[in-house]
Amino acid sequence: MGLIHRKEAGDSVARLPSPQSSGDEKASFGDGHGPNILDTPETGLHRGLRSRQITMIAIGGAIGTGLIIGTGSSLAKAGPLSILISYTIVGFIVYMVMCALGEMATYLPIQSGFTGYAARFCDPALGFSLGYTYWFKYIIVTPNQLTAAALVIQYWVPREKVNPGVFIAVFLVAIILFNYLGIRFFGEIEFWLSSVKVLTIVGLLILSLILVLGGGPDHDRKGFRYWKDPGAMKTLYGTGDTGRFLGLWSTFVTATFAYLGTELVGVTVGEAQNPRRVIPRAIKLTFWRIVVFYVLSVLLIGMLVPYDSPRLAFATKTATTGASASPFVVAMIESGISGLPGFLNACILVFVFSAANSDLYIATRTLYGLAKEGNSAKIFARTDSRGVPIYSLGLSAAIACIAFLNVADDSRRVFTYFVNLVTIFGLLTWISILVTHIYFVKARQAQGIEKHQLAYTAPFGLPGTYFALGFCIVIAIFKNFDVFIHVPDREGGENFDYINFITGYLGIPLYLGMIFGYKLLKPKSKGWTPMTADLYSGKAAIDREEEEFLANKAAKQGSGRSGGWFYRHFIAWLL
Secondary structure, eight states, X not given: OBOOBOSSTTOOXXXXXXXXXXXXXXXXXXXXXXXXXXXXXXXXXXXXXXXXXXXXXXXXXXXXXXXXTHHHHHHHHHOHHHHHHHHHXXXXXXXXXXXXXXXXXXXXXXXXXXXXXXXXXXXXXXXXXXXXXXXXXXXXXXXXXHHHHHHHHTTTSOTTTSOHHHHHHHHHHHHHHHHHTOHHHXXXXXXXXXXHHHHHHHHHXXXXXXXXXXXSXXXXXXXXXXXXXXXXXOOOSSSHHHHHHHHHHHHHHHHHHHXXXXXXXHHGGGGBSSHHHHHHHHHHHHHHHXXXXXXXXXXXXXXXXXXXOHHHHHHHHHOSSSGGGOHXXXXXXXXXXXXXXXXXXXXHHHHHHHHHHHHHHHHHHHHHHHHHXXXXXXXXXXXXXXXXXXXXXXXXXXXXXXXGGOOXXXXXXXXXXXXXXXXXXXXXXXXXXXXXXXHHHHHHHHTTOOGGXXXXXXXXXXXXXXXXXXXXXXXXXXXXXXXXXXXXXXXXXXXXXXXXXXXXXXXXXXXXHHHHHHHHHOTTOOOOOTTTSOXXXXXXXXXXXXXXXXXHHHHHHHTOOOSOHHHHHHTTTTO
């Protein structure tokens, strides 16, 4: 079997000879060289995610508290123009990461995800380090999201009345159940949760636009008034251009945290139906989600709330989660609207619960991928009859129980440390994906695979990948620059904030240590050259699977046109 040649998604499939594939190739899904585990009924995932589910997950998958809440602290720290610049630049970087991932995922949609790509196209040591770095990120962020959900509940039920640990237990049991019931059930749940998130953001954007144009109770058309007074950029740790630049740079951490999780689509490729058609659509929607949901949101918030607003300062200093910390609520209050914070708090609860649900899914599938690569115990690659890696789910869920340790009164500082730690793990993941894409492109060029033979190619090619890689490295190195600056009123009173320093940079030596440790423990392991990178193992089985899916789909469509006129003309093109 060979390469897929497409002009458009859905075209007939043409084949070119593949030098390393054969007709009796097993459905290994190309988990790379080395001691990997072939797919069997006991170790295989099921392709149960439908097109509409992947599409909605792509649109709403990474919309979370980082956007609806985190923008407030950035606005108060650096001003409206700074957050607009940082969210736009980081958004472009995220799009480059998704394009790079999409090119690899549509060519070879393997079940071990991008950790498998790193091991196959670049170096097994990179796949090992990336896999555990990504797993560490999600076993940290899952309990963090559970705690956040419990704290949101305190809007209605004070902690003095009911211990937050009760709600943590309820949410934990719920997300374990949703993940245990199989990929079809998980996909449906995430479809509706993402739908609620999308509707919430769209509603907030419409409301914000109305308020900007003077449609609120105060009938005040604000426009760009606050960009002139108090100003578009706020100085930080200095004066003049230096202070404005430091203020701008400080917002890149918050912007990065807001976009983390966008790569979820890359994790789902192993369980997506017809991924070579679905993934390109999802990536295109990622671009519009960044432009509409993120960039437009921070633009409107910067027009509605001045960075020196006393209400904004109070909100960002006294809360880290819940509607009271959201700049959207501050904008409503500034415009004379009351009564909506309770509704918005309920929406934020959905955001956090959805994030916890998908985070546990990612942690489970990442550990499963590590086991498939031979980098973890084989038992974690075992699946049940529904294709659920139950042992990986069990371990990841057990670790999530550390959420019960985070119910103390000082949880606000703990949240800051979690954000620090998760952000560096997320950046290292993006860096690894971009490096892997560079190796993949060089390998396919060396092995004679042309761009027009791929189902999808990154629109900016290698230049876009190199740009995003360079920027990610710079952010990773300098993201916690303020720990080296003497701040007299720093929380905790330390001249050197060693805790933020440790949590902000711990991921880097851990990441590098795992790469070099793998090399020391497996001295025979070497990185792949463009000619030795494995671009074919498992591809024939995936090609056959795609042919069967397209044939079945064509047979169903031949029996009659599905859906009504409204569905065919306004919904089917998107899904």
